[in-house]
Amino acid sequence: MTTPATLDIRTVEPAPATPSGQSFWTKLGSAFAMFRNGKSIAGLVILGFFVLIAIFADVLAPFSPTAVNHTARFQPPSAEHWLGTTHIGEDVLSQVIHGTRGVIVVGFLAAIIATIIAIAVGVISGYLSGWKSEGLSALTNVFLVIPGLPLIIIVASMFDNPPLWVIAAVLGLIGWAWGARVLRAQTMSLRNRDFIQAARANGEPLRRIITIEMLPNLMALIAASFVGTVTAAILSLTTLSYIGVIPVTTYNWGTILNWASAQGAFQQNQWWWYLPPGLCIAAIGVALSLINFGIDEYVNPRLRSAGERARALRKQGLNANSAVTAVRPVTATSTPTKEDNQ
Amino acid sequence: MTAVQPQLIEPPAEDALEVGTTATAVKGRSRVPWRFLGSRALFYLFTLWAAITINFFLPRMMKGDAVSQYLARNRNVSPEAADALRALLGLDTDKSLFQQYLDYWSHLLRGDLGVSLLHGLRPVSEVISQALPWTLGLVGFATIISFAVGTIGGAVIGWRRGSRLDSLIPITTFLSTIPYFWLGLLAIAVFSVNLGWFPIGKAYGVGMRPEWSAEFIGQVIHHGTLPALTIVIASLGGWMLGMRNMMLTVLDEDYITVAQAKGLPNRTVLWRYAARNAVLPQIQSFALSLGFIVGGTIVMEMVFSYPGIGKLLLDATNAKDYALMQGVFLVITVSVLVANILADVAYAFLDPRTRQTEA
Amino acid sequence: MSVLDFAHVTKIYNVRGAGQMKALDDVSFTLRSGQTIGLVGQSGSGKSTIAKILTQLERPTSGDVLLDGTPIPRRGRPLRRYRQQLRMVFQDPFASLNPYHSIRYHIERPLRLDGVVPAEQIETEVRRLLERVRLDPQSVIDRRPHELSGGQRQRVAIARALASRPRLLVADEPVSMLDVSIRLGVLNLLADLQREEGLGVLYITHDLATARHFSDEIIVLNQGRVVEHGPADDVILNPQDPYTRELRAASPDPEKHFASQSPTGGIR
Numbered sequence: 012m013t014t015p016a017t018l019d020i021r022t023v024e025p026a027p028a029t030p031s032g033q034s035f036w037t038k039l040g041s042a043f044a045m046f047r048n049g050k051s052i053a054g055l056v057i058l059g060f061f062v063l064i065a066i067f068a069d070v071l072a073p074f075s076p077t078a079v080n081h082t083a084r085f086q087p088p089s090a091e092h093w094l095g096t097t098h099i100g101e102d103v104l105s106q107v108i109h110g111t112r113g114v115i116v117v118g119f120l121a122a123i124i125a126t127i128i129a130i131a132v133g134v135i136s137g138y139l140s141g142w143k144s145e146g147l148s149a150l151t152n153v154f155l156v157i158p159g160l161p162l163i164i165i166v167a168s169m170f171d172n173p174p175l176w177v178i179a180a181v182l183g184l185i186g187w188a189w190g191a192r193v194l195r196a197q198t199m200s201l202r203n204r205d206f207i208q209a210a211r212a213n214g215e216p217l218r219r220i221i222t223i224e225m226l227p228n229l230m231a232l233i234a235a236s237f238v239g240t241v242t243a244a245i246l247s248l249t250t251l252s253y254i255g256v257i258p259v260t261t262y263n264w265g266t267i268l269n270w271a272s273a274q275g276a277f278q279q280n281q282w283w284w285y286l287p288p289g290l291c292i293a294a295i296g297v298a299l300s301l302i303n304f305g306i307d308e309y310v311n312p313r314l315r316s317a318g319e320r321a322r323a324l325r326k327q328g329l330n331a332n333s334a335v336t337a338v339r340p341v342t343a344t345s346t347p348t349k350e351d352n353q
Numbered sequence: 354m355t356a357v358q359p360q361l362i363e364p365p366a367e368d369a370l371e372v373g374t375t376a377t378a379v380k381g382r383s384r385v386p387w388r389f390l391g392s393r394a395l396f397y398l399f400t401l402w403a404a405i406t407i408n409f410f411l412p413r414m415m416k417g418d419a420v421s422q423y424l425a426r427n428r429n430v431s432p433e434a435a436d437a438l439r440a441l442l443g444l445d446t447d448k449s450l451f452q453q454y455l456d457y458w459s460h461l462l463r464g465d466l467g468v469s470l471l472h473g474l475r476p477v478s479e480v481i482s483q484a485l486p487w488t489l490g491l492v493g494f495a496t497i498i499s500f501a502v503g504t505i506g507g508a509v510i511g512w513r514r515g516s517r518l519d520s521l522i523p524i525t526t527f528l529s530t531i532p533y534f535w536l537g538l539l540a541i542a543v544f545s546v547n548l549g550w551f552p553i554g555k556a557y558g559v560g561m562r563p564e565w566s567a568e569f570i571g572q573v574i575h576h577g578t579l580p581a582l583t584i585v586i587a588s589l590g591g592w593m594l595g596m597r598n599m600m601l602t603v604l605d606e607d608y609i610t611v612a613q614a615k616g617l618p619n620r621t622v623l624w625r626y627a628a629r630n631a632v633l634p635q636i637q638s639f640a641l642s643l644g645f646i647v648g649g650t651i652v653m654e655m656v657f658s659y660p661g662i663g664k665l666l667l668d669a670t671n672a673k674d675y676a677l678m679q680g681v682f683l684v685i686t687v688s689v690l691v692a693n694i695l696a697d698v699a700y701a702f703l704d705p706r707t708r709q710t711e712a
Numbered sequence: 713m714s715v716l717d718f719a720h721v722t723k724i725y726n727v728r729g730a731g732q733m734k735a736l737d738d739v740s741f742t743l744r745s746g747q748t749i750g751l752v753g754q755s756g757s758g759k760s761t762i763a764k765i766l767t768q769l770e771r772p773t774s775g776d777v778l779l780d781g782t783p784i785p786r787r788g789r790p791l792r793r794y795r796q797q798l799r800m801v802f803q804d805p806f807a808s809l810n811p812y813h814s815i816r817y818h819i820e821r822p823l824r825l826d827g828v829v830p831a832e833q834i835e836t837e838v839r840r841l842l843e844r845v846r847l848d849p850q851s852v853i854d855r856r857p858h859e860l861s862g863g864q865r866q867r868v869a870i871a872r873a874l875a876s877r878p879r880l881l882v883a884d885e886p887v888s889m890l891d892v893s894i895r896l897g898v899l900n901l902l903a904d905l906q907r908e909e910g911l912g913v914l915y916i917t918h919d920l921a922t923a924r925h926f927s928d929e930i931i932v933l934n935q936g937r938v939v940e941h942g943p944a945d946d947v948i949l950n951p952q953d954p955y956t957r958e959l960r961a962a963s964p965d966p967e968k969h970f971a972s973q974s975p976t977g978g979i980r
Contacts, residue, residue, distance in 0.1 A: 124379070158648060162682070277539075
């Protein structure tokens with residue numbers, strides 16, 4: 012990857028177009044470079060679709076989700092009810108649309124809370140050394156090891172009708188540990204890098220070192236951790252709603268499944284009721300995973316190019332795993348023989 | 354319940370000082386990394402203490418009336434049991450908090466977790482010990498299979514990078530983002546209701562009593578297949594992805610090229626060199642995901658009405674049987690800790706670097 | 713005229729599980745402005761530890777480090793002033809610059825932090841420094857480090873080190889990670905700058921040849937101890953210590969005749 016440095020004295024190149032500093036848009040674009048590959052974009056599009064639905068739920072839903080209609084019970088999809096009706100005639104499509112809001116709000120809010128805590132604990136414990144660092148690390152590990160779902164179940168059962176933000180806060184407070192651990196490891200390795208030593212030797216104050224020197228280098232990891240936490244929060248929320256620990260007065264896809272299951276929809280093959288909410292959860296999960304894949308490949312370019320290189324080799328008739336490469340290019344007619352591979 | 358978490362690119366760097374080649378070496382003898390295990394043991398003791406303390410505070414954080422109402426509703430409790438319940442649930446407000454804490458510990462160390470009101474006043478420890486083997490069997494079995502298949506599969510996919518096998522990754526990842534419970538419900542809908550291949554739930558047929566007969570074991574297997582299969586399919590993706598990513602990183606290392614140049618057969622290079630090194634972070638993340646696995650099990654047991662401790666916890670929560678809730682949480686936490694310890698021991702023996710810092 | 717005294721410094725690290733490791737054992741030398749000292753030794757001999765102690769990233773276990781007779785301050789404004797006087801050029805051109813910041817930012821920071829020039833003259837000063845290290849300011853100033861070659865990056869690192877107008881420079885293997893063909897260019901730049909600014913330079917390296925070319929005095933370190941110390945030519949041409957002789961023998965000498973090679977060579 013290193014280009015041979017043949018010219019080192021005076022680099023004679025024409026002056027770049029922008030006179031002073033990069034334009035704001037260029038800087039913004041390069042800050043989000045991790046999102047610029049195909050996988051991330053696909054994921055962001057799907058996610059954006061759901062966010063729009065959540066925002067415009069009132070406008071998009073044809074019926075009110077609680078509109079009861081006893082004449083149209085258990086109906087399969089029709090022109091009037093695209094996704095059919097429930098056991099008391101409510102429109103499934105409207106319920107799914109309105110359910111998006113709870114999922115998106117709780118998911119993102121929980122992830123924001125968790126990520127802020129993770130950054131604070133992880134970066135500080137990674138930069139400091141000694142007992143303070145070890146102490147924060149032990150705290151992180153404790154939260155990692157103690158099983159989350161049972162704890163949430165017990166805590167959630169203590170509230171009667173928790174508002175969305177309380178649910179989000181509880182999920183966030185339980186889910187920060189993974190991100191903190193990853194950030195701590197990365198901060199520790201960054202701390203010993205020369206440019207941080209140079210900044211310290213220059214006399215940069217600590218807060219500048221952490222915010223301006225280190226944080227930009229951690230952005231990809233923070234983004235990936237955030238996305239992962241959103242996924243976990245959404246899964247937790249829907250699972251807890253399905254179980255019934257979170258009261259069924261709040262709307263989300265999990266509660267729809269709770270009703271469907273309670274009314275025996277699975278046994279009675281009312282697929283229009285139980286398939287869409289589950290597929291939506293899966294779809295958001297896929298979108299978030301795609302974004303994470305994109306970030307992974309940005310951070311570790313080997314993942315991206317490994318498959319491509321191997322495929323290109325294969326096209327030439329070479330095996331990516333063989334250590335011996337023919338010196339002469341392999342043509343379509345000849346196959347490498349033992350003498351060739353000397 | 355495994356969310357797709359970001360993959361760690363490099364194993365976290367130990368902050369031990371880089372010992373130069375001219376340092377005077379200290380002779381070390383044992384191959385058992387006592388220091389490493391010792392510090393881990395200390396950590397786990399601390400976590401255990403933290404979990405027990407959290408358990409202590411949980412019922413005390415609940416609204417005051419709820420717990421005393423609970424006791425008031427159930428007057429058939431024997432005096433000793435009532436004592437235990439009061440200590441566990443924080444009702445002896447005449448004692449100081451610290452005294453309550455000590456009483457709590459003394460009850461725990463005697464194995465007295467109170468009585469379960471949901472289960473006819475039987476001791477909580479008895480109720481839990483009946484349910485625990487079912488969970489351990491199902492989860493242990495399914496997780497081991499999932500980890501093994503996922504890791505081996507990931508190694509092969511990583512090795513054959515660029516081939517059609519690569520398409521398995523998005524498929525299995527998609528499957529792992531589907532919520533456990535929905536997958537389970539779908540499985541029931543398709544395989545039990547429609548196709549009738551498997552029973553709808555429970556661990557064994559109605560009317561059967563647990564015994565060591567072939568018929569009983571056959572029923573257990575029959576009933577357990579669908580839940581186990583669901584767990585395996587849902588969690589496969591995570592292991593496969595992690596292993597494949599690590600394989601790609603490891604295969605770029607120079608020592609792989611050297612191994613191939615030495616003329617070693619591909620199979621040896623794949624398993625003894627590449628996979629052996631790539632699997633180490635997998636073991637670490639396995640240990641860390643045990644908490645998530647437990648979560649998934651709880652849901653699975655509810656979906657399939659499987660008589661394990663997950664279902665026990667849910668029933669207890671719905672019935673507000675606080676003593677049982679507390680007991681189950683404790684048992685779950687201790688199990689996760691034990692599993693973590695085992696994973697750490699395995700890791701310590703597999704990773705020569707931990708052994709070396711002892712020497 | 714500045715004088716840096718490294719006096720009987722010993723540095724002991726405590727390694728978890730391996731007892732203690734002595735990185736430096738009673739090391740002493742004096743660095744003056746206008747003079748270059750070459751510090752030679754193999755990996756692990758303690759060279760980088762000396763660099764870390766000088767830049768206050770580590771503290772000696774025993775012994776003193778004095779600048780103009782006063783010990784190096786521990787914190788606060790005096791430490792600030794000390795750091796302004798002594799700057800370091802790091803070994804790895806790829807790692808010593810923050811990939812997220814432009815070249816302008818890298819050179820601006822020390823100017824701002826140390827208040828070397830008034831704010832309105834900072835841009836001019838940045839360009840002047842780039843010119844001094846023989847880079848074309850216009851084409852380099854807005855780039856990120858990964859857009860430059862290794863040699864260019866190292867020149868930026870030198871410019872950054874010179875920004876605060878230090879009197880002493882510690883160069884920790886400044887050319888070891890550069891292509892051989894451009895090493896001489898960077899070293900000659902350092903030599904010119906040293907002469908023009910009257911700097912005192914501590915040139916840390918494992919390469920005897922460049923040490924001799926570039927330094928007035930040479931110190932040879934082995935396992936944390938000074939085994940040889942004297943004027944450059946004396947040490948190279950007439951080494952007293954067996955370790956120094958081994959080092960010299962290990963350097964390839966194109967003028968040696970093949971027939972006098974030791975029999976382990978395969979050329980007949």
